[in-house]
Amino acid sequence: MPRYLQIARQLKTAIEQGELKPGARLPSSRTWSQELGISRSTVENAYAELVAQGWLVRKGQAGTYVSGQLTPEHRTVTPAFLGGEDPVPQPFQMGLPALDLFPRELWARVMGRRLRTQSRFDLALGDVCGEAILRQAIVDYLRVSRSIECLPEQVFITSGYAASMTLALRALAAPGEGMWIEDPGFPLIRPVIEQENVKLLPVAVDQDGLDVAAGIRDYPSARFALLTPAHQSPLGVALSLSRRHQLLAWASSAQAWIIEDDYDSEFRYHGKPLPPLKSLDAPQRVIYAGSFSKSLFPALRTAWLVVPINQVDRFRQQAARMACSVPVLWQRTLADFIHEGHFWRHLKKMRQHYAQRRQWTETALRMQGFQVVPQEGGIQLVIAVKEDDVALVEEANRAGLAVQALSRWRINSVGQGGLLLSFTNISSAEMAERVAKRLRQAIGKAG
Ligand SMILES: Cc1ncc(COP(=O)(O)O)c(C=O)c1O
Missing domain, CATH: 3.90.1150.10 (Aspartate Aminotransferase, domain 1)
Structure with a gap:
């Protein structure tokens, strides 16, 4: 098949599959020819072929576009991986905040300002532990909302709860060690834990949250306890205050680590929340995991850990190997969003x-x-x-x-x-x- 027809066929497939949408502008023939090392006339011929068939339209100097009026013969089939079939969100879909209520314009303004005022220094790699300005914003937020006192260096920014878990286990766990997990509990984190060669030790949950006494009885030598004390996921119960103290006492004497997953604690509709384990953490055994997935939106891919002060060096060494993958621009936008009070207002509105x-x-x-x-x-x-x-x-x-x-x-x-x-x-x-x-x-x- 001549080269120009090969290119035409490739473009046609991309349009049929919805990768090139009606109205999309195509690259100039000069760009194509330079990228592919072919002559411009080959590209021109491919475009001419598709214009003749009605797939493309020419708009003079403005360029060549995918036709906005494709007929049924130009049937576009959206491949399954583009999610054309399933509306997002599906009714009752879990793990998503209200997508219709996020202030997208405000977010765009805050990010636009950051983008416009970037200097050349902002184009370099950021801090492997996360941007200082965002870590400070999280410290300020946690002090007020969760009574947690910590320093910015104790905060590590990650690209989500799974990345937080991986960082924590690479910093603290040795192969074969065990972790209490809530039963029932969030299933998606289990393979992440097993991947780090840590054993899952299921502990039952009742109306007071994870049954700490059962954990101590069945797995006294576990090295970790992972739990969602604010509202147990999925049963929604809070870990009682006496169990919070019991758990901290066990962790202190067993030299075990508690991982407190505080993923949606922002959403209480009445009453005063119980203090997070991290705020009671005199023995410094609690790793606190937070996320912006529920309070802002999951595509932000931004979460964080607060680690005990005496573990900061270990976490930093590990973070240097993993390197924070949240773009600096997003981190700084988020810090502005918090510092300017938008985050608080958004939470209040969402409640x-x-x-x-x-x-x-x-x-x-x-x-x-x-x-x-x-x-x-x-x-x-x-x-x-x-x-x-x-x-x-x-x-x-x-x-x-x-x-x-x-x-x-x-x-x-x-x-x-x-x-x-x-x-x-x-x-x-x-x-x-x-x-x-x-x-x-x-x-x-x-x-
Ligand atoms: C129990 C639990 N923890 C944590 C998270 C936060 O995960 P991420 O920050 O990766 O979105 C979720 C999200 O659904 C969750 O259900």
């Missing part, structure tokens, strides 16, 4: 909206006869079911509802089945009623 969205969703689910388990805060709900929750979830997923099965979050623990779901993107009472009804239709009389 009000989430309280409202949760109420809409709970009410609609109850109207459909579902038994919603009462929870103190957070952005998830649990519906208790007597039936096999995995089978129900399969039905619901087939109907396009992104609920999850509680038993899939269990390891050894046995207990009631449940449907896990989030309400964050349910933006009206009508929508709540609609999706609750769809859930009822999908799973029949169950639950």
Whole structure:
């Protein structure tokens, strides 16, 4: 096949698959020819072929564009990996904040200012532990919101909870050591822990959170305890104050490390939160893990660790090998966003909206006869079911509802089945009623 036809075919495929969208501008024939080391006329011929077939249009000096009026013969098929099929967010999808309520324009303004005022020095590599200005902003935030006193050098910026875990384990763990994990608990972190050759030791959760006495009884020599004390993920209970003290006393005497995953503690709708383990950490055994995925948005890929002051050097050595992968521009934008008060305002606004969205969703689910388990805060709900929750979830997923099965979050623990779901993107009472009804239709009389 002549070269110009090969290029034409490549472009046609890209348009068909939606990689080149209607209206997209194509590179000039000069750019193509220089990049590929071919003559400009070859590229011109390829363009002419596709113009003749209606795929492309020429706009004189302005260049060549993908036609904005592709006919059905120019059927565009969006490949599955581009996610063309699944609307994001799917109803009840977990792990997402309210995407419709994030102040995107404000964010763009703050980032635009940073971008415009960059100097040449800002183009170099940033600090491997994270930008000083963001670490300071996190210190200021934690002091007020979580009563945690720490220094900026104790804060390490990472590209998410999994990266935080990897950094913590590379800094502190030796192969074969064990970690208490909550059962049921967040499943996606387990392979990350196992990858560092740390053994998972499931400890049951009850209405007071992780059963610390059971952990001490079954695995006294564990080196780590990982937990979500603010609202246990997924059951939503808080670790009681007496268990917090019991856990800290054990960690201190066993020389074990507590990893406190505080991933959505920002979202309490009433009452005063219990103090985080980190704020009670006189023995300096707590590694605190926070994330902006829920409080801002997950595509930010920004999380952090607060580590004991006497471990800073170990973490820094490890961070130097992993190097913070959050772009400097984003880190500085985030620091400005916090320092200028936008973060606080956003959290305040989101608490009000989430309280409202949760109420809409709970009410609609109850109207459909579902038994919603009462929870103190957070952005998830649990519906208790007597039936096999995995089978129900399969039905619901087939109907396009992104609920999850509680038993899939269990390891050894046995207990009631449940449907896990989030309400964050349910933006009206009508929508709540609609999706609750769809859930009822999908799973029949169950639950
Ligand atoms: C239990 C738990 N911890 C932490 C996180 C935060 O993860 P990341 O910062 O990677 O988004 C999540 C997110 O869904 C979570 O569910």
